[in-house]
Amino acid sequence: MLKPAPAHAFNLEGDGKGKHIIILGAGLAGMTCAYELNKLGYQCTILEARHRTGGRCWSIRNGATNQEIDKPAVIAKFDDGLYFNAGPSRIPHHHELTLHYCKELGVPIQVYNNVNEGAYYFAEGKGPLSNKKIRVREIHNDIRGYMTEMLAKSIDHGGLDSAMTKEDGEKIIAYLQAEGGLDIDKLYKASARRGYTESPGAGDRPGKIAEPHKLADILHSGLMDPDFYNVAEYTYELQMTMFQAVGGMDQIARALEKKVAPSVKMGAEVTSINNLAEGVKITYKDATGVHELSGDMCICTLPLPVLSNVNNNFSGDVSRAIDYISYIQTGKIGLQFKRRFWEEDEHIYGGITHTNNDLTQIFYPSYDYLGKKGILIGYYNFNEKAQKIGALGYADREKFALEKGRLIHPQYDKEFEGSFSVSWHKTKYNLGGWAVYSTETRKTQYPVLLKPDKHVYFAGEHLTYLNAWMAGAFESARSTVAALHARVTEGRASYPAVK
Amino acid sequence: MLKPAPAHAFNLEGDGKGKHIIILGAGLAGMTCAYELNKLGYQCTILEARHRTGGRCWSIRNGATNQEIDKPAVIAKFDDGLYFNAGPSRIPHHHELTLHYCKELGVPIQVYNNVNEGAYYFAEGKGPLSNKKIRVREIHNDIRGYMTEMLAKSIDHGGLDSAMTKEDGEKIIAYLQAEGGLDIDKLYKASARRGYTESPGAGDRPGKIAEPHKLADILHSGLMDPDFYNVAEYTYELQMTMFQAVGGMDQIARALEKKVAPSVKMGAEVTSINNLAEGVKITYKDATGVHELSGDMCICTLPLPVLSNVNNNFSGDVSRAIDYISYIQTGKIGLQFKRRFWEEDEHIYGGITHTNNDLTQIFYPSYDYLGKKGILIGYYNFNEKAQKIGALGYADREKFALEKGRLIHPQYDKEFEGSFSVSWHKTKYNLGGWAVYSTETRKTQYPVLLKPDKHVYFAGEHLTYLNAWMAGAFESARSTVAALHARVTEGRASYPAVK
Known part of the structure; x- marks a missing residue:
């Protein structure tokens, strides 16, 4: 049994007495720090390089702009009301702090439909089932x-663990028959679970069940390979129930922004971070020039690959940790279609199609069901695949997404209207998707950044065991605020680690 | 691969020329018949015994009234905005006609969260895990x-089918390792998939994973018995994505009612159905007395246990079929709580807790997530269990639901506000949940009612292979309208069966 949930209450005692905290980055971590510090009587300044808040918590809708490091800025052209989440798109039901802030900030949530047995597996160019779109339910039930x-x-042939009795064996066999849909002879035959070739209906229409795929065909088509493993629903974080913010995940960032707006300086790119004997001095540039800002302490939420290029007087250990901790390469493309053909023609409502090609996956939207138009995520890939596609220009990414996507959905040709792609490792002010730790860096580098470097604290998903998740930003923000506040109220000169 | 979806278009040609069709019952089937017949130029009268439409498509909210055959009428007292669906509560994503009518009638839908790994299994009084609430994910992943x-x-010991190669065997083993979360030695150990005893967080909180349950404990506690089989997500109809109408499933009935309102006579209880040489004569009684109504044809959508008690001059075969086809006994109770403790304390958002006791299951609401109050379905049982609980008075049903429910959720004691229960087999004008066919009755009795008895057609979920589902009502309505209209436009004296 799980322990009772920790209380969401964050009732710190004492007063910040107007101490000035400079927060670098107006993503979820930075804004949450300011939001909680403001409640405690601190004065906060958030420096945000972009002209929007939210960082990776970013929904692409008409007018969104992006800047990749080797490309001109681009502007999204989508129909009003349509969007896709370029960053986090899912909230696990056990990410309490994320849901807590949704509730506290008044952001309504709806189910993100991560599990969909009606989506497809598509093995391009591999085996007897090559290039066929096969419903997930067929493969799940056949395997x-x-x-x-x-x-x-x-078990029938005596293969049961010797600790088990004959009666246990019989019960397990009965379970297996139910679990697998086996017949009375313990053989797997076709069953309705895997769907129909003709749907059952009224009158004389009992429906028709197809023959299962052969195990060898499934195996030799790679459908039991890691590309198609059930990670999409087995992983703790990806198990249903999952949620999303109604109207785009950035509604969470917008709600936070409303709370901390007076503290945010937009378009302010940090160029140096300096610990002084007393306090910190931050240099930043904006449209009007270069500025210096002094504060009592600093919370730096910049992604490490970005921070790595900012001048600083950090200790050697801290500088090394910033450089050594790696970030994932990842990208998504949103494709707007003038008709929700995946729903109308193929009865796919939300969920994910998996493929072994460089698309990796297609995400169907979990909002506006039965609506007219829609944006689906045409690929969401990682590592080598993301590197390869991220290296392309915007037009070539679109071309790639359409060429591969139409193998699965030939309707792409007729219904496509426009795209917008984001390659996170190439995006200015991000330069990566999220922190990825090896056993080694988790052990050696991670703890270094849990401690402040003199007056500078570090916060963000990268300083948690919830990498990639918004919950990481929230948990880290709270931990950092608690540590900073303890130091202030206890008048300590020492620097306790962030718990 | 599934065949392309049949078109939703229902483009019948020809004109009903004002022929008068008397429809018995303003449930989904009856109203859909009227809606489609009106489009074709027929004049329809729907006789509905109750003072509401929708039949089993019924959401219980404040002011709802019910009449069970051996009890006084009762009125639901719930807070405004709260409801539970006493009848159908789920729409499978492949029930095209249901979704089609939602779209055509402008009824918005939202995900019904049928799959929730965070809900519980609760084995009352059985085995080493007796009376513990165990997250579904723990049992799923352990098994x-x-x-x-x-x-x-x-397979390692040579147990592979001889048709498989050694390489196939290795691939299958690799698959099993990923599928089951086995370690490098192919052993099942604890993994994060089954959840944490301490959640991972920021800083030095990597989270703690508990030891798995022992297989023998799971087995001997009955958690591999049919009570806990994965029917809730394996069955074709129960696979995600599932939907519900926003604001209560009865929004579908209300939207249909708006379309056919002028045709509906409420409070009109049919007492006899008579085929005449030309047309039909229906006798009904309402508050003002007994009335006769003549029509060219009749579509009878009354549930068979109700129809069985209506005077008629049907053929012997038809009368026998009406009497022989059986209906399920089933019941639900809605429990209003002043706090959504299942969300706030236990992180259960929608989905189903399964138990081996007479509750059978608890349904958590898939709407108003993070809201203040909520109604959950405290039991939803069938057959013997439903008979036993249905035999109780309303107060005793509530007492039963609370006594058993508090074993799982002790918060019941403090948070409970009120209940409303429906036992469908005891409900006047229903007398059953839905048609249940044996192989025998499907073969012998079902086909009899697919043909009209002279001028009387039969329609409803009971005349489909989609028993219990709203889709059955819609499919049957369309099939019946098509058959009736073909007869009228072709001027046929013969009675083709409903296709």
């Missing part, structure tokens, strides 16, 4: 059927 | 782990 059949046979 | 471990071991 489950064959595996339970094999195991039931093995 | 998956142990079963894949057993199978991997068996």
Whole structure:
């Protein structure tokens, strides 16, 4: 059993007495720090290089602009009311702080439909099932059927652990029959679970069930390979129920921004961070020139690949940690279509199609069901695949997404209207998706940044075990605020680590 | 691969020329018949015994009234804005006609969160895990782990089908390792998939994973018994994506009612159905007395246990079919709580808790997430369990739901505000949940009612292979309208069966 949930209350005692905290970055971590510090009587300044807040918590809708490091700025052209989440698009039901802030800030949520048995598996150019779009339910049920059949046979032939009784074995076999949909002879045959070739209906229409795929065909088409593993629903973070903010995930950032707006300086790019004997001095540039800002303490939420290029007088250990911790390469493309053909023609409502090609996956929108138009995420890839596609120009990314996507959805040709792609590792002020730790960097580098470097604290998803998740930003912000506030109220000269 | 979806267009040609069709019952089937017949130029009268439309498509909100056959009428007292669906509460994503009518009638839909790994399994009074609430994810992942471990071991020891190569075996073992979360030695150990005893967070909080339950404990506690089988997500109809109408499933009925309102006579209880040489004569009684109504044809959508008690001059075969086709016994109770403790304390957002006791299951609401109050469905049971609980008075049903429910959610004691229960087999004008066919009755009785008895057609979920589903009502309505209209426009004296 899980322990009772920790209280969401964040009732710190004592007063910040107007101490000036300079926060670098108006993403979720930075704004949450300001929001909580303001409640405690601090005076905060948030320096944000962009002309928007939210950082990676960013929904692309008409007029959104992006700047990749080797490309001109681009502006999204989508229909009003349509959007896709370029950054986080899912909230696990156990990410309490994320849901807590949604509630506290009045951001309504709706189900993000991460599990959809009606989406497809598509093995491009591999095996007997090559280039066929196959409903997830067919493969799930076929594999489950064959595996339970094999195991039931093995138990029948005495393959049960010797600690188990004969009666246990019989019960397990009965379970396997139900689990796999096996028949009375413990054989896997076609069942309605995997769907129909003709739907059942009224009158004389009982429906028609197709023959299962052969196990060898599934195996040799790579549909039991890691590309198609059930990570999309087995991982703790990806298990249903999942949520999203109604109207785009950036509604969370916007709600936070409303709370801290007077503290935010937009268009302010940090160029140096200097610890002084007493306090900090931050240099930044904006449209009007270069400025210096002094504060009592600083909370730096800049992504590490960005921070790595900012002048500073950090200790050697801190500088090394900033350079050594790596970030994922990842990208998404939003494709607007003038018709929700995935719903109208193919009955796919939300969820994910998986493929072994460089698209990796297609995300169907979990909002505006039965609506007219829609934006789907045409690829969402990582690492080598993201590097390869991220290296392309915007037009070539679109071309790639359409060429591969139409193998699965030929309707792309007729219905496509426009795209917008984001390659996070190439995006100015991000330069990466999220922190990825090896066992080694988690052990050696991570703890270094949990401690402040004199008057500078570090915060963000990268300083948590919730990398990539908005919950990481919120948890880190709270931990950092608590540590900073303890130091201030206890009048300590020492620098306790962030808990 | 599934065949392309049939078109939703229902473009029948020809004109009904004002022929008068008397429709018995203003449930979804009856109203859909009227709606489609009106489009074709027929004149329809719907006789509805109740003072509301919708039949089983019924959301219980403040002021709802019900009449069970052995009890006084009762009125629901719930807070405004709260409701539960006493009848159908889920729309499978492949029930095209249901979604089609939602779209055509302008009824917005939202995800019904049928799959929730965060809900519980609760084995009352059985085995080592007796009376513990265990997250579904723990049991799912433990069983998956142990079963894949057993199978991997068996394959290692040469237990693979001889048609498979050694390389195939290695690939299957790699699959099983990923599927079950096995370690490098192919053993199932604890993994994050089954959740944490301490959640991961920021700083020095990596989270703590608990030890898995022992397979023998799971087995001996009955958690591999049919009570806990994965029917809630494996069945074709229950696979995600599932939907519900926003604001209550009865919004579908209300939207249909708006279209056919002039045709509906409320409070009109049918007492006899008579085929005449030309047309039909229906007798009904209402508050003002007994009335006769003549029409060219009739579509009878009354549930068969109700129709069985209506005077008629049907053929012997038809009368026999009406009497022989059986209906399920089923009931639900809605419990209003002043706090959504299942969300706030236990992070359960929608989905279903399963138990082996007479509650059978608890449904958490899939709307108003993060809201203040909520109604959950305290039991939803069938057959013997529904018969036993349905036999109780309203107060005793509530007492039962609270006594058993508080074993799982002790918060019941403090937070409960009020209940409303519906036992469908005891509800006047229903007398059953939905048609349940045996192989025998499907073969012998079902086809009889697909043909009209002279001028009387039969329609409803009971005349489909989609029993219990709203889609059955819609599919049957369309099939019946098509058959009736073909007869009229072709001037046929013969009675083709409903297709």
